[in-house]
Amino acid sequence: MSKLWFDVAHLLAGGMLVLSFALLYQDRIAAVINVFALQAVALSLSVAWQALVQGAPHLMVTAAIALIVKGFVIPTALHHIIRRMQIHREVEEVIGSGLTMLTGLGLVALSILLVQPVGEVSIYVREDLAFALAVILLGLLMMITRRNAVTQVVGFMSLENGLVLAATGAKGMPLVVEISVAFSILIAFIVFGIFVFRIRERFDTVDVRALDRFRGERRDVS
């Protein structure tokens, strides 16, 4: 197989990583959702490319699921939610965005370091795995640096994007697994959605600090 194929694959995966950083950096909720949709599109392109390269048509289904569910359905729903809650204009306070970006860089370095020994098996798989691991770790980082429930949900789904990338890049994932993962994500999304609405109903805000206050915890805890 020519090297060009892998370069394209790496370009798409790298695009996802860049979008992960963009997610970390955004402080408007609407923009966060848009970037997430973009990342999902990049994911579906990447998966579709893998389907072409590996000659595995079932990966096309995976790509389609990613594009439709994560690229359109979930972002639209999220936009709907934040508009109904009137928080679409809100600027979310991100803790030390510079520090977060630096930590993110560290995590990317860590993932490259981690997949080093995989290179002995196949150098192409190694790069893909490094990208996927970095996307996962950045998703986690996003979940712990955000205070808004909606952006935490987005962080979680971006993490899942990384999982799908890892699975398809390496060897191709059975369709059943992909469908079940997609379903579980959808269910998680519904649960999160209900959760967010409940918080909103109770506390008039989706800032999770309200929950801490409700538990009677120390005020200084962020």
Added chain:
Amino acid sequence: MPGIDLPAATGLWCVPGFLCLAGVAAAVGQRKLATPLIYGGSLALALVALGAALTCFLQPGPPWTLALPIGLPGIGARFRVDALSAFFLVVVNLGAAITSLYALGYGRHEEAPARVLPFYAAFLAGMNLVIFADDAFTYLLAWEFMSLASWAIVLARHRDPANSRAAFLYLVMASFGTLCLLLGFGLLAGPAGGYAFETIRRVSHTPFAATLAVVLALLGAGSKAGLVPLHVWLPLAHPAAPSHVSALLSGVMTKVGVYGFTRIVLDLAGPPNPWFGLTVLTLGGITAAIGVLYALMQHDLKRLLAYHTVENIGIIFIGLGLALAFRANGIKVAAALALTAALFHVFNHSVFKSLLFFGAGAVLTAAGERDMERLGGLIHRMPQTTVAFLIGCAAISALPPLNGFVSEWLTFQAILVSPDLPQWGLKLTVPAAGALLALSAALAAACFVKAFGVTFLGRPRSAAAKAAMEVDTFSLTAMFLLAAICFLAGVLPGFVIDALSPLTAMLTGGTMPHQAALPWMSIAPIAESRSSYNGLIILTFLIASGSVTAMAIHRFATRATRRSAIWDCGFPLDAPQTQYGSASFSMPIRRVFGTVVFSVFERVDMPRPGELRAGSFRMRIIDPAWRLAYGPIARGVASISLILNQLQFLTIRRYLTLVVCTLIALLLLVATWR
């Protein structure tokens, strides 16, 4: 030879039998008929299992194995009967059968039989299954099943807070033991996960893994058997159960612990290191001495017996330690001798400890009292129980011609071979362990003089003891059966030793000389020129001298009755409480060992002359195991939990951060490890 397929399979079928019985008991436990039904069923099943086990034991042949396709994938549930398991099956089922017979009478007094019956049958099933198991998974499953079933019986009288505390302590120690065994089997199975005992036996273990596995087996099986300092639960939990179950716990379940240790260390862990023997021997010696010293201090009859179990476990472990040391040095005959002594003592202890617990149960039924300070004079009210209990006391005090003497004598014979050992550490330790063994044998005699004397002799110390009645026929039959076994095994020990020889050949590679060939039923551990013992001659001598003395007294002594005042130590008080009691008996020994072994706390409050209040004497004895071993652990756990308590009140995001940080730390570890 017909082989042992049929009896072994019959024995294994008894396990589902017991389980069915447990199910029936759970269904009909409330009915009045349930007690005789369940105990009768257990008796029948245990007799079948005993017959099967005896057939397997007396017919040396290739081991019987069976693999069922349940349990761990690829391994299944494996069962095996070889000489070792057949021997322990005999011990377990003999105890189970006679206990069921006793319980036919004793169980009638149970207040809540539905709390005991189902677990009783399940407990018997569990003990049998542990010994049948031939892979680590089945073994641990059966082991835990046995622990839980016995725990439920200990908890049967849960309204008493002391009992529920004892049960909790037992549960904690049992979990600890199982954890140790789990880790030990994991080490033996290795990374390949060969959990079948057959695989473990075949693979050669690294010295490090073998040593660690032996230590873990010592902790795991030792906590079940009651090795010091893992014994603390035993004197609390064993007396808490109904007396017939106490007999099973003390007489039989501790032996299942010994089986576990023997199986792992002598069979599975490969060739032993001489230092294993040293460790086991030292622990055994300490256990024997501490156990009997604490037994001597007790005034609760059942707790005294439970502490005394600790001593006997010590004696058994001395034998096992010697067997390990001799085997490691290739002295096969001595190893066989030491192992025979240990296993013979396993059998003996299961017999006389059950007998004594039955006696204590009979006293409890008759007088409603376990505290010796409130008993006394029962010889007049319960003559038959007294005779059976006396035989048990004589046997456990190692008096010839009963069985306890033979096994302790054999242990001493093994100790006397110790100069053959090449290691100086062992040369020096073995005599020390021998001295501890001698000390504990002497103190055991003192202990049972006290137990028997205070309980059965003298005048009754309470109204209940005065009104005691002899117990029912089932209980008496069970006690006399055990007494007869004590007697037979003591007078004719050669047969037992010969029956054990295929077992010692399997585990140590050596056998003791064939005993049946010796004239007059003598036994000679190594050679007749060195030392030998003949129970028959001793018995004849005892009978002859006893009858001659009796005849002489009857012939020459006066028959005139002479009445005079009894000796009252200068205090002419008529109260039975002024008799020499349990605390008075143990006082000299308490004073001698008081500061060193017992943390004795005594306070005498003496009124001044002219003051009219009553004087008082308070005494408290704390097991040093609590202070030295468990106190620091408890304090450590408490302080760690105090620190970790703060973690309980974090925000969701902080928890998430903790998780992520842990993940990143682990990833960093992986990245930097290579």
